[in-house]
Amino acid sequence: MTKTTKWILVAVLAGAVLIMLVVCVTCAVMIGTSDEKSLSTPGVPKSEPAIEPEELITVEPEVEEPPLVVESADWLNEGYLRYITGTVRNTTDRHYNYVQISIPLYDNAGNQVGTAIDNLGGLKPYGTWKYKAIAFEEGKLTFSPAEVEVTGY
Numbered sequence: 001m002t003k004t005t006k007w008i009l010v011a012v013l014a015g016a017v018l019i020m021l022v023v024c025v026t027c028a029v030m031i032g033t034s035d036e037k038s039l040s041t042p043g044v045p046k047s048e049p050a051i052e053p054e055e056l057i058t059v060e061p062e063v064e065e066p067p068l069v070v071e072s073a074d075w076l077n078e079g080y081l082r083y084i085t086g087t088v089r090n091t092t093d094r095h096y097n098y099v100q101i102s103i104p105l106y107d108n109a110g111n112q113v114g115t116a117i118d119n120l121g122g123l124k125p126y127g128t129w130k131y132k133a134i135a136f137e138e139g140k141l142t143f144s145p146a147e148v149e150v151t152g153y
Contacts, residue, residue, distance in 0.1 A: 067094065071086065083133060090123050095125055096123040099123045100150070100152070116143070123152065
């Protein structure tokens, strides 16, 4: 590499560094800061924030209600048979051709031993369904209302 080529390379690198410095200063001026020690361009006023932090409004997102809601779930004993009964509500204007409720069942040790299931053919818009899911498993059983699942199509 000749001396001339080296000087051209140095000049190009110096020009690139100068361009990066100008871009950084321009960005700092455009963003604007309240720090007195920040970079500024003489004759160019610092920009002010459009909204003061205390003026910011926090908007809570709307929580949409699920389309099928379990309103209740309780044990029902009828002779030797046990059921979980309750109500499911359709919160939409949609007609469901099929709806199913599935309730995991647990023994005293917390092991899942089965699932109580019931289904319905046809749930009207904004309608309610009184389900009766049979529990075939023997022994003392428990279920968690948080784990009750309703599906429909």
